[in-house]
Amino acid sequence: MTCLPSSTEKKLGLVIDLDICVGCQACVVNCKEWNTAGYGAPLADSDPYGAHPTGAWLNRVHAFEAGEAAKARVVHFPKSCLHCDDAPCVTVCPTGASYKRQEDGIVLVNEDWCIGCGLCAWSCPYGAREMDPAEGVMKKCTLCIDRIYNTHLEEEDRVPACVRTCPTSARHFGDLNDPTSDVSMLVAERGGYDLMPEQDTKPVNKYLPPRPRPRHESEDVDLVSMAKKTTPKGFWKWLDQALDQLPG
Amino acid sequence: MRPAASLIIFTTLSGLGLGLTVLIGLGLLAATSPEWVIIHAAVSLGLIGVGVLSSTLHLGHPERAWRALSQWRSSWLSREGVMAALTTIVLAGYFLDHLISGQARPWLGIILSIMSLITIYSTAMIYASLKTIARWHHILTPVVFVVLALAGGCLLAAALEGLAGNPTIALSQWGIGMIAVASLIKILWWNLAGSKGSGSTPETATGLGALGKVRMIMPPHSEENWLQHEMGFVVARKHALRLAVIAFILAAIIPLLVLGLYPHSAALLVLAALVHLAGVIVERWLFFAEAKHTVTLYYGDQH
Numbered sequence: 272m273t274c275l276p277s278s279t280e281k282k283l284g285l286v287i288d289l290d291i292c293v294g295c296q297a298c299v300v301n302c303k304e305w306n307t308a309g310y311g312a313p314l315a316d317s318d319p320y321g322a323h324p325t326g327a328w329l330n331r332v333h334a335f336e337a338g339e340a341a342k343a344r345v346v347h348f349p350k351s352c353l354h355c356d357d358a359p360c361v362t363v364c365p366t367g368a369s370y371k372r373q374e375d376g377i378v379l380v381n382e383d384w385c386i387g388c389g390l391c392a393w394s395c396p397y398g399a400r401e402m403d404p405a406e407g408v409m410k411k412c413t414l415c416i417d418r419i420y421n422t423h424l425e426e427e428d429r430v431p432a433c434v435r436t437c438p439t440s441a442r443h444f445g446d447l448n449d450p451t452s453d454v455s456m457l458v459a460e461r462g463g464y465d466l467m468p469e470q471d472t473k474p475v476n477k478y479l480p481p482r483p484r485p486r487h488e489s490e491d492v493d494l495v496s497m498a499k500k501t502t503p504k505g506f507w508k509w510l511d512q513a514l515d516q517l518p519g
Numbered sequence: 520m521r522p523a524a525s526l527i528i529f530t531t532l533s534g535l536g537l538g539l540t541v542l543i544g545l546g547l548l549a550a551t552s553p554e555w556v557i558i559h560a561a562v563s564l565g566l567i568g569v570g571v572l573s574s575t576l577h578l579g580h581p582e583r584a585w586r587a588l589s590q591w592r593s594s595w596l597s598r599e600g601v602m603a604a605l606t607t608i609v610l611a612g613y614f615l616d617h618l619i620s621g622q623a624r625p626w627l628g629i630i631l632s633i634m635s636l637i638t639i640y641s642t643a644m645i646y647a648s649l650k651t652i653a654r655w656h657h658i659l660t661p662v663v664f665v666v667l668a669l670a671g672g673c674l675l676a677a678a679l680e681g682l683a684g685n686p687t688i689a690l691s692q693w694g695i696g697m698i699a700v701a702s703l704i705k706i707l708w709w710n711l712a713g714s715k716g717s718g719s720t721p722e723t724a725t726g727l728g729a730l731g732k733v734r735m736i737m738p739p740h741s742e743e744n745w746l747q748h749e750m751g752f753v754v755a756r757k758h759a760l761r762l763a764v765i766a767f768i769l770a771a772i773i774p775l776l777v778l779g780l781y782p783h784s785a786a787l788l789v790l791a792a793l794v795h796l797a798g799v800i801v802e803r804w805l806f807f808a809e810a811k812h813t814v815t816l817y818y819g820d821q822h
Binding site for chain 1: 577589592597600645648649651652718721725726729731732735736739740741742743745749812813814817
């Protein structure tokens with residue numbers, strides 16, 4: 272059924288801290304590793320060892336530069352499905368393969384029903400869904416649904432693979448519907464925000480902005496005048512002046 | 520957006536067939552003999568059928584296409600599928616009834632025309648309902664699809680009437696009117712929808728606007744991925760105006776000249792209908808190729 276639930280009991284999702292992500296791609300690789308053997312068809316690649324390797328990935332880390340000149344900052348930017356409350360990918364699906372779970376808000380694809388029309392990917396502003404090149408069905412982040420409820424795993428492993436593997440703890444997983452959860456408190460404390468709020472998708476995943484830099488690092492620096500200001504000091508200043516006074 | 524041949528053929532051929540069906544339903548194209556009922560059935564059902572079958576060619580799993588009829592409550596693609604199937608059934612029934620009873624049933628024709636219009640509208644709404652593609656997400660998009668289908672339908676009906684040997688001036692006049700209306704609305708669409716931004720920028724896409732202008736410095740992977748292949752199509756844009764002029768000459772100018780000057784020449788009317796179809800294919804190609812998706816903002820696009 273592709274009508275969205277009016278509300279969900281939980282809103283499971285990710286909180287991604289852009290201040291500390293170093294762009295190491297470990298989450299990307301662990302996501303691919305886990306999900307190629309987990310829920311649904313394997314995450315296929317096409318021409319993996321050839322000249323133009325491509326394939327389906329559920330999580331990708333982009334890198335952006337924001338700001339001008341010396342104030343510019345490099346921000347590593349992981350992006351996966353945001354499990355939107357008003358997920359357009361669910362309502363456009365003609366077959367009912369795409370759905371949002373009422374119990375925890377996770378958006379999933381029933382791969383046995385998916386006809387591979389691609390319309391859900393067209394409707395997603397974020398590019399969170401990718402067509403599997405081998406299976407011809409739509410792949411997307413499941414929040415590692417086969418980990419988070421898996422009682423055969425150790426307690427600390429019952430989080431999405433990307434969260435478990437992040438070496439800097441830039442990724443957090445939890446219930447964003449519960450104001451007392453760690454993730455909700457992080458969002459409140461750090462000013463977590465939505466991507467493209469103007470698209471009215473009401474994403475569950477939140478991003479934490481880079482923290483402001485210390486003042487001396489963010490001040491404008493004029494490299495040209497710095498280079499001109501290399502007047503010697505102390506002993507060298509005395510030597511410089513003394514040598515100037517010599518004839519010739 | 521990548522202009523997939525299967526989708527261009529789907530929207531143009533089924534649009535033309537449904538446009539013709541509207542005219543048949545309204546009784547504007549009369550069949551003079553049982554043979555002509557069969558020819559009208561073959562042309563209209565053939566165009567719709569080839570169009571709809573073509574749309575299944577881009578699917579990853581065409582054998583599951585029947586499942587697409589289930590989600591009409593929320594999905595325009597599903598509504599389009601349901602309406603196309605129902606219209607095809609009613610159209611086949613209309614012709615069968617005509618053959619058996621010897622005359623067309625006007626009330627069934629009116630229902631058929633309305634169903635055809637709803638089907639064309641549903642096809643357009645698959646695209647117009649996508650907020651992620653600003654050019655398509657416009658109230659005039661479905662209007663363009665409907666009037667272009669009707670213009671093509673008039674031309675094809677005039678050509679069929681010419682071939683049957685009794686060209687009436689009425690269909691030519693309808694054709695001139697519809698092509699003029701379609702041209703005006705398409706030009707209006709180009710100006711209104713074409714200049715409309717999505718409201719999203721690299722700053723809103725990343726939420727980093729507070730730091731200043733946002734630029735991509737490193738893509739997430741070395742090779743083009745499926746998203747870029749599907750939604751980052753850029754080839755057409757530098758030729759957009761040239762292609763638009765070509766589409767306008769083929770779809771509007773040449774057919775208008777034929778309808779105005781040679782409304783009794785069956786051969787020229789058939790040629791005009793084919794030229795018009797070629798023009799609408801160019802128009803539809805541009806419709807896809809010129810459309811920008813918000814996902815490109817994550818891949819270096821600036822607006």
